[in-house]
Amino acid sequence: MRSRGDRAGRKSAATRARILDQAARLLSERGYAQTTLGDIAAAAGLKAGSLYYHFESKEDLVYEVFRLGVMRAFDHVSEAVAMLGEDASPSAQLRAAIRAHIESLHGQGYYASAGLRIVDQAPPVIQHRQYANQRRYGEYWDLLLGRAQAAGLIAPGADLLTVRLLLFGMMNSTMEWPKPACRSVDQLTGTICRLLYIG
Amino acid sequence: MRSRGDRAGRKSAATRARILDQAARLLSERGYAQTTLGDIAAAAGLKAGSLYYHFESKEDLVYEVFRLGVMRAFDHVSEAVAMLGEDASPSAQLRAAIRAHIESLHGQGYYASAGLRIVDQAPPVIQHRQYANQRRYGEYWDLLLGRAQAAGLIAPGADLLTVRLLLFGMMNSTMEWPKPACRSVDQLTGTICRLLYIG
């Protein structure tokens, strides 16, 4: 017996997931404005009108992709850091976080790429809701960066909020590079850490 | 006496410049899709239809903003570096270039910000034409980075194309930061150079 408003039938859930997957991919590849509901529906094997059974509006759908994007990146990064164990060095933790963040961007079914990179293309309403989600993720990074600075890996005078945003700008931009500049996650992680003298 | 197709009357040139200025500002502030020709025209004190006397299409107008954006950044940066004199150290040159690039983004009537940052929001046709313009600017940076690497400022093994794109991603992202994170050009330059151990 289903409660009122229960849409969690197996088929519905699977279709919803398929829609989100395709939306994440298209948003990441083409940007917000150039991804139409028709495109998303077609990629998911549906017609445009059918999306409205699963989502109230385009904004609603896109926001869900964005939200899942940060969540997945957060999970992936914090798990990678936790796996090092409690007594890992700040530099090992930071390196692991950088690698995991880049992995999230380049893998993970495009969610992280959409939710971290193209947020500024979306209508302001979505942006602000998403910024709240990103904030928690940012605070986690601030912890890592604080430890790194205390350990002397980052110049003592450096403003950590600025450092964090610069680091994000650097990592997130890797998704927008032209093909000739494509590098593996390993190579990107290595170059970033070398550039910052981490590890 | 005017040659055929001559549109260079004083009034026409001034209006065209006003349109471009406002377009650069709006594009930089709102992004490509959310900047309509109506918005641009209104900001320039015109009606939408009037833009077509000066430009063939929206793409045409936007491309001109993009093109001018890289050009101005290039001019500003290369001039700043040249002002240091021929025998300036690689680290002084790199620092001057970083500062000037950031100045171009945050000042310069928004052109550089539009032409460097929101290119990926525009239709593919414009993007590819703009990438060609950006390439020359990139080659100039590769010279600076090559000297810096030769001088030991950048790890010997680091891939310079990657380094350049990371640096650009970092600098360009400063335009997208939320208000609480706003920093002066001096502060941004300082933090970046400290992070990279330059100077």
Next chain:
DNA sequence: GTCTATATAGAGATAGAC
């Protein structure tokens, strides 16, 4: 050179059949 008016197209959203 700029205006008004309008043609045209595309996208989000809704209604009702199945």
Next chain:
DNA sequence: GTCTATCTCTATATAGAC
């Protein structure tokens, strides 16, 4: 749950008056 058909709105672009 999904489809077809349609409504509505908005934006680019054009035509012709002034």
